[in-house]
Amino acid sequence: MDQALHSAGRRALDDDFHRMWATARQTPPPPLETRLDRLARLRALIRDHEAGFSAAISADFGHRCPVETQIAETLSVLGEIKHTARHLKAWMAPRRIATQLQFLPGRNRLIPQPLGVVGIIAPWNYPLQLTLAPAVAALAAGNAAMIKPSELTPRFAALLQETVAAKFAPDEMVVTGIEDDIAEAFAALPFDHLMFTGSTRVGRIVAAAAGRNLTPVTLELGGKSPVIIDASADLDQAAARIAYAKLLNAGQTCIAPDYVLVPNVSLQAFADKLRDAMRRMFGADPGNQDYSSIIAERHYARLEGLLADARALGASVVQSASPDDAAWKALRKFPPTVLTGVSSEMKIMQEEIFGPLLPILGYDDASEPIAFINARDRPLALYWFGTDDAARDEVLARTVSGGVTVNDCLVHFAQVNQPMGGVGASGSGAYHGEWGFNTFSKLKPVFYRSPYNRFADLYPPYGGTVARLAKLLRWLS
Missing domain, CATH: 3.40.309.10 (Aldehyde Dehydrogenase; Chain A, domain 2)
Incomplete structure (x- = not known):
């Protein structure tokens, strides 16, 4: 029976991922209104179930001070959502980048795009904050988010899975199970980005699993501060x-x-x-x-x-x-x-x-x-x-x-x-605010060539005109 349940869990994990992956590849990037709606739903989810989350976390710990949960987790994520919603339009806009003199009057732009499907492996110590703060950034950047909570907080994980399923479509955000075989399979999925928060020891395992798919990772680890x-x-x-x-x-x-x-x-x-x-x-x-x-x-x-x-x-x-x-x-x-x-x-x-x-x-x-x-x-x-x-x-x-x-x-x-991010053995990459939006986006450089610029016309056969252009480019360089 256990074997059958685990197999079913693995199949559900694969189905969830491939559904998200297909949607991300086949549909245009979600517009601002859709992203703001997702953030609003996440805010409502937290507010509607704040007491339930606090009680579940306390039960998982044996006792967790509710004030600490409120200050360090609930209010922190709500603040992150508010800040992100306020600035999201500006973050999504194409960014002006200076253009070198020889390419004027062409122009450079940096265009943020969703990566696709972001995986989030969350720890047990602040299960709400360290699960949903990365999800805020992932959703704001236009991605789908798949979350794997810690096996040490099963009551919280069950409540989060239930509430997310009620607020989000399966191709927007899902919460997986917490069984050991699911945790192992989760890190091996070919996510477009994977975020792990936890110990340095487990971080090495996660990075190795992600590396087999060349999945970029953000590692929030620990160490001796x-x-x-x-x-x-x-x-x-x-x-x-x-x-x-x-x-x-x-x-x-x-x-x-x-x-x-x-x-x-x-x-x-x-x-x-x-x-x-x-x-x-x-x-x-x-x-x-x-x-x-x-x-x-x-x-x-x-x-x-x-x-x-x-x-x-x-x-x-x-x-x-x-x-x-x-x-x-x-x-x-x-x-x-x-x-x-x-x-x-x-x-x-x-x-x-x-x-x-x-x-x-x-x-x-x-x-x-x-x-x-x-x-x-x-x-x-x-x-x-x-x-x-x-x-x-x-x-x-x-x-x-x-x-x-x-x-x-x-x-x-x-x-x-x-x-927020580590360095070396304490982690790599960063998130929070615009930094999180950038982490879960592809900042795509685009150059728009002007029809009035001839400096790029260095086509063969190479003769006197190209030599003169090359000489001018050398001077400009």
Whole structure:
């Protein structure tokens, strides 16, 4: 029976894709009115089912704070839709491109066109935002969108599949199943563009599968996003902002601070302030409704393993309670944890943490954080705190990361006019706002030749006229 169900799921996946592919190839690009209608339907879908989505996500997590879902997911996608709808007409218009002197009075234009069918492989940590924000860009660019949600959020996935089917035609947007064989087959489909958000390890697998079809991919991955506390920083302000960013969604955020570099003279003071800020925000009660659960038992066990390894290798640990406490484990909540005395040999400094554990490392010279960061994979995000502009600019100039927020954390992600994307091991490509529209469009260069231009007439037989034209072109070049 299971085999038959899986086979049916694979057939449905193939049917959905080929229906979309055929429609994209056989019909003209959707006009502005159609695209705006699709965005309006997506907005209505989210608003009509906001409470249901929040409840489903919370059930999938064990507990997910509804306020966090609203702020980090629902409002974020609604804002993306509003911004996109407001600017879509301008984005769709042919763009004027300068024309070289020798080709005047001809003209260049860059014409955005839909690619066709966009595949979106979504993660579990922000299942609404990281599913539908890419879909906004794909639909705005005139594409059909096929979405594969995470198997770790089955209730959300089922509700999304149901609501999308009620609002969108099968050749506009569909949500697939979440079974393992469907996930494997999904990445192997010959999409016109494939977007994956998730771990670097799985990103490599997805990129390899897409590569067999020469499918272009946008990879939003993760890694270890550092925080630099400059000697000029306000420690109280930094501690509060870092604590919030680290504990949002219990640390299960791809751009969460992963470790902090702080001057040695301030290390213990900062650790104390960070601990106090965490306690003020989330207390020491595992039943606190503002604090979210870890998504699954195996993820909880992985965090326990990181902490045990750090302790065994000499790290000092301060947390609200022991993760062995039955009340915390029963709710699958991991106590907020600050670690000092951390070394590079510890697993917690080698793997992306993706949980509420925050190592703090000391430094003496301002050049040390830059060297430390540059010796590792390019991070998805980097955070810098301080008031010394010269020190800040030195860090910005000498480090490479997906994005940066100065004197706060996470906030660069919310800037719809800025691209969101990684670099190297933390990803490739970008989306958000017009950047997402461009990612899911073919920006086709077109040259319109003027009948009054003769410089391009370099036809054989090559003689004196061509020689004179070539001489003039050389001078113009």
